Amino acid sequence: MHAYRLVRRPAQDGPARLDDPVQRQVVAHTTGPLLVIGGPGTGKTETLIEAVAARVAEGTDPERILVLTFGRRDASALRDRIEARIVGVTGRVVREPLVRxxxxxxxxxxxxxAAERGEPAPRLLTGPEQDLIIRELLEAAVDDSAPDPYGWPEELRPALRTRAFASQLRDLMQRAAERGIGPDELARLGRRLGRADWVAAARFLREYIAVLALRDATGRGSLAYDNAELVRAAARMLTDDPALLEAERRRLRYVYVDELADTDPAQIDLLSLIAGGGKPLVAFADPDSSTYAFRGADPTIVGEFPGRFRTAAGAPARTVTLGTSYRCGAALLAATRRVARRLRGPAAHRALRPRPDAPPGVVEVRVFRTVTSEAAYVANALREAHLLDGVPWSRMAVVVRSTARQLPPLQRALHAVGVPTVVHAEDLPLHQQPAVAPLLLLLRCAVEPRRLDEEAAVALLHSPLGGADPLAERRLRQGLRALALASGDRRPSGELLVEALRDPSVLADVERGWAAPAKAVARLLATAREAAAAPGATVEDVLWAVWRDSGLADRWLGAIGRARADGAETAHWRALAADRDLDAVMALFDTAARFVDRLPGARTEVFLDHVLGQEVPSDTRAPVGDRGEAVRLLTAHAAKGLEWDLVVVAGGGRGGGADWARRGACWG
Incomplete structure (x- = not known):
């Protein structure tokens, strides 16, 4: 029997950087609005943390201090740092800071x-739930037996059944909600600008809202909101109830906003209600580092802040600029200034100076003919920095434009020379995780048999579910082909391979060693089909059935146990891979559980469409193992706000990477 004790990881509080008089001025600010602008590494977040700790040290109840940031993960990390700093300043544990x-x-x-009115609590409308409603409504538009109720333009009609169209339509509706644009206003804009697609989308939005209202009235009795509608609904509620608004304004004594450049118009409207009119409000921003424009963020809000948030006397909010970089030396700052010349907008905050004792840093630009040669150079550079200069692995990072496209060659090169790497679950979309992709492919082929073609069959055989290597695949093909030719069947080996996975009885005469991977995949396909066909089965049930039958849990846990027992380097690498894979599968089950909670009757196909349609990493509450010392591989988007001693930007001269412009392919 094993006993485990869960211990909360202590928050890591960074050193206070308050030798800067501008930072001290911001920390001491307690009256009216203030905009703090600073480039990367100027200590914006540290200054915010110090300011909150100072208010608590002065006797302010932490629950009267509101700190707002963009995402749940960012809020959680910021909350831990603020809590650690408060304990360090006051020497005592206080109530949790209000970081949201x-x-x-x-x-x-x-x-x-809702609780005060005795009504059911509202609920958050998830992405798959929205997609399900949208695609059901779009089905009416492609029904040839009835006229199109929305009037979609003829050039868009071939796309109406696709997942991409539904996703872009949901994106349009969310951006409209963030800007307070309803169906009538969207239709008016469409007619004025000659956009027939916007007029059709306005008709669709009107019916979508009506369907949601009907579901709320006849279903759970609680109102459902998506992320975009949520903020707008809260602002509307406060506007319609002056007493509630006044009570909320009295409850909040100080308001701080991190990453103002990543806010959208709806969030600014809500902020102006609770913190406008001269209340103590401090907002931190870097206009050049807005990373959520594809989700509606508007960096021009930074420039509009002083006029939007005025003092009690009516004067524009004061603006201060943090001009000292605590992250980069003179050489690095000179290089970033050369790059920043191409950026638009105000440039005063880009004129950073290094701290007096900062080393200059080194900037190198290398050009390579091939991806392979670039990856080999990166691997050797990191290994040299670790062995000769003593830089810890965890103080190095490789930043790429696209994890999906650039990770494989980099990981192969780094592992070949013994460089440990880690790709956090939050840095890679779930369906691209190496351990998750085969499970999703297996489920897709089980519930949609036509998806099982030669390419899918080979991918499953070579995955951990089959465990075949190229030699085993070739022998299997040869065995199936020999049996087919003996009976006069001249079909190619690819077709025979697919048939063997659908009907494993044909594998009976193939040598046992070469047939084992195909038999394992065929058995798992049958398990998935059987679980999905059971009455009331959910995707969670299907996943659990496949997971239990795959034996992967015992295999990966065994790899971790063997590494602890013998300490061999090979076993260590296998244990790291197993640990990473278990984290990814945990995230998959967490996503499936939340999906089933929100849509208990939805089919497995809907879940697969939801997960496979993710283009950015999704948020997850699943626990993640500690990787220890390793070089982190991540995108520039995920690297925002982080720092290392050595950073490699790989593939900087190529035109790859995420292309968010295509989101506007239909809507402009």
């Missing part, structure tokens, strides 16, 4: 108001 994302804060307002 805008969506979480808005949801809390709506839930508290």
């Amino acid at each position: 994302s805008f969506s979480a804060y808005a949801f809390g307002l709506l839930r508290r108001a």
Whole structure:
């Protein structure tokens, strides 16, 4: 029997950087609005943390201090750092600071108001739930037996059944909600600009809202909001109830906003209600580092802040600029200034100076003919920095434009020379995780048999589910081909391979060693089909059935146990891979559980469409193992706000990477 004790990881509080008089001025600010602008590494977040700790040290109740940031993960990390700093300043444990994302804060307002009225709590409308409703409504538009109720333009009609069209339509509706644009206003804009697609989308939006209202009235009895509607609904509630608004303004004594450049118009409207009119409000921003424009963020909000948030006397909010970089030396700053010349907008905050004792740093630019040669150079450079200069693996990072496209050659090169790497679950979309992709492919082929073609069959055989290597695959093909030719069947080996996975009885005469991978995949396909066909089965049930039958849990846990027992380097690498894979599968089950909670009757196909349609990493509450010392591989988007001693930007001269412009392919 094993006993485990769960211990909360202590928050890591960074050193205070308050030798800067501008930072000290911001920390001491307690009256009216203030905009703090600073480039990367100027200590914006540290200054915010010090300011909150100072208010608590002065006797302010932490629950009267509201700190707003963009996402749940960012809010969680910031909350831990603020809590650690408060304990360090006051020497005592106090109540948890109010650190929230805008969506979480808005949801809390709506839930508290519903409880006071004795109504059911509101609920968050998830992406798959929205996609399900949208695609059901779009089916009416492609029904040839009835006229199109929305009037979609003829050039868009071939796309109406696709997942991409539904996703882009949901994106359009969310951006409209963030800007307070309803169906009538969207239709008016479409007619004025000659956009027939916007007029059709306005008709669709009107019916979508009506369907949601009907579901709320006849279903659970609680109102459902998506992330975009959530903030707008909270602002509307406060506007319609002056007494509630006044009570909320009295409750909040100080408000701080991190990453102002990543906010959208709806969030600014809510902020102006709770913190406008001269209340103590401090917002931190770097106009050049807005990374959520594809989700509606508008960096021009930074420039509009002083005029939007005025003092009690009516004067524009004061703006201060943090001009000292605590992250980069003179050489690095000179290089970033050369790059920043191409950026638009105000440039005063880009004129950073290094701290006096900062080493200059080194900037190198290398050009390579091939991806392979680039990856080999990166691997050797990291290994040399670790062995000769003593840089810890965890103090190095490789930043790429696209994890999906650039990771494989980099990981192969790094592992070949013994460089440990880690790709966090939050840095890679779930369906691209190496351990998750085969499970999703297996489920897709089980519930949609036509998806099982030669390419899918080979991928499953070579995955951990089959465990075949190229030699085993070739022998299997030869065995199937020999049996087919003996009976006069001249079909190619690819077709025979697919048939063997659908009907494993044909594998009986193939040598046992070469047939084992195909038999394992065929058995798992049958398990998935049987679980999915059971009455009331959910995707969670199907996943559990496949997971239990695959034996992967015992295999990966065994790899971890063997590494602890013998300490061999090979076993260590296998244990790291197993640990990473278990984290990814945990995230998959967490996503499936939340999907089933929200859509208990939805089919497995809907879940697969939801997960496979993710283009950015999804948020997850699943626990993640500690990787220890390893070089982190991540995108520039995920690297925002982080720092290392050595950073490699790989593939900087190529035109790859995420292309968010295509989201506007239909809607402009």
